[in-house]
Each structure stands twice: as C-alpha cells, then as structure tokens.
Amino acid sequence: MVNLAAMRGRLEDRLGYGSSSGVLQSQLEEAINAGMARAWADGVRGLQRDVFTGETFGELTTVVKNGASSVGDTTITVKTGDPVASKVAPQDILEVTSGAQNGDKYIIRDITSTTVLDLGAPLTGVIENNATTKITRRSIELPSAGSIVSVKLKDGVQLTYEPRNAAFDPYETGSPLFFEQRYSSKRDKSYLILYPAPTSATVVTVIQNRAMAEDDDFKGPEEALDAILERAVLAFKTWQGQTSGTEAGLAIGAVKDTDNALHDASSAQKFFIRQ
Numbered sequence: 001m002v003n004l005a006a007m008r009g010r011l012e013d014r015l016g017y018g019s020s021s022g023v024l025q026s027q028l029e030e031a032i033n034a035g036m037a038r039a040w041a042d043g044v045r046g047l048q049r050d051v052f053t054g055e056t057f058g059e060l061t062t063v064v065k066n067g068a069s070s071v072g073d074t075t076i077t078v079k080t081g082d083p084v085a086s087k088v089a090p091q092d093i094l095e096v097t098s099g100a101q102n103g104d105k106y107i108i109r110d111i112t113s114t115t116v117l118d119l120g121a122p123l124t125g126v127i128e129n130n131a132t133t134k135i136t137r138r139s140i141e142l143p144s145a146g147s148i149v150s151v152k153l154k155d156g157v158q159l160t161y162e163p164r165n166a167a168f169d170p171y172e173t174g175s176p177l178f179f180e181q182r183y184s185s186k187r188d189k190s191y192l193i194l195y196p197a198p199t200s201a202t203v204v205t206v207i208q209n210r211a212m213a214e215d216d217d218f219k220g221p222e223e224a225l226d227a228i229l230e231r232a233v234l235a236f237k238t239w240q241g242q243t244s245g246t247e248a249g250l251a252i253g254a255v256k257d258t259d260n261a262l263h264d265a266s267s268a269q270k271f272f273i274r275q
Contacts, residue, residue, distance in 0.1 A: 035232030046224030089139030
C-alpha cells in the first residue's frame, strides 16, 4: 500500500527528479490530486469507492429563540432542536409555522453552530420571538468529500444528477428524482441533497469515490495507481508550459496505455490461435 507521500516519490521518479522540496513538492502533490480527480472522472477501474445506504431524517420542529432575528439579519437562532445533533444540512427547507410570517420559507445556506442557522441573504422581515418552525431535512451527511457516482432509491429508482434543481423549485416536496452534492465549510462535511425534498425518512443507496487524506493508503491494483500517476505526469507537464509537442503526445499516449492495461487486468485470459 502507498500513501500520498509514496505516490509523490514515484511521480518524482517518473519525471526524473531527485528528492523534492518547497515549491516543486507542492506542485507534485497538486499534480497527484489532479491525477486522482481525472482518474475518477474518467471512470478508471480499481479506484477506492464506497457503497452504502443512507437515510434522510424527515421533518424537524424547532422554536426560534427570543430576539432571534431582526430586519437585515442573515442568521436566526433556534431555542429548541439542536440543528447539528438533528443533522440539519445546507439546502434543507426552513418554514415558519406560526406568527405573522406563518408560511414563509427559506433555504438554509449553512449551519453556523448548535443554535444558529445561516439563511444567506438578509431577512426583509422579523421572525417573531418563540415562533415555531419546521425544517424539512432533505440531505444526507456523506463519509467523505469524494464525488458521488450514483444514487438509487430503495424502490430501485435511479436519481439523476442535477445541480441546478434548486433554481427551479427549491421548496418542492415529494418523492426524490434528482440529487446534487454540496460541501459545508462551517461543518467541514460533504452532503447528498435530494430534490424534491422528501418529508419522511427516505432510504437511498450511494456509490461514492473515496477522497484520500495525507496519511491514507491507496488500496487498489497497480494498474489503477499507474493510471493516476500517468495523469499526474500529464498535468504536471501541461502546467510547466515548456513541454514540446512530442513530450505532450507521449504523455497522452501513456494515459491511454493505462486504460488498456486496466481493461486487460480485469478481463479473462486471452488465447490467440495462429491460422
């Protein structure tokens, strides 16, 4: 098994460098990150992927704390219903269910703390003290920041990736048909978001690429690691800006060769009969 440091050493060998440091080391690490991202995007076989089931938490009733909001505020504070413990996430729907703003809805931008929700834009009205609210939790917390490959409902319906769905009808509820992936800088977590928003617990099966941390080991066949490193070589040479057409062509050819190697590695032994 090799971690990112060992991968950097192998990339140095392929590029003809000795032990790297400073700016060069940072560039090589960035090239490896690019190589992994491109390998995932190209559907390279043998990369680390997680397959798991997740479930939404349905609707949550909360109460706004005294003095929670005023005109121009971008956040509200809740009195009951800890949003962190209750797994509230970005893009969940907040609906006021009492007072003068009964029926008003907001999309939650982020979760600032265990009591504060960030709504993004300044409020044009005041949510009254002790007003009740309902949060429709449409999101599922993911185990890593790796990109999602596929999402399927328990009944077998395959969801379609559509990152613009929030612009169509962000408050629509019902059986999910679409999904997107968001990252919360406040919570340092990645989320799967379902559209329309389910109002009750909904089970999905997720296939997700696993993101690697600095000390993580790459667990996969040598052919997959070769595919990552050759894409890292191509990225690095592209960034240098002084690569000749011949070198660029050879690097592109090496990437294609890794694809062939992966196909051969996962296929049956071939027999050739001379006629």
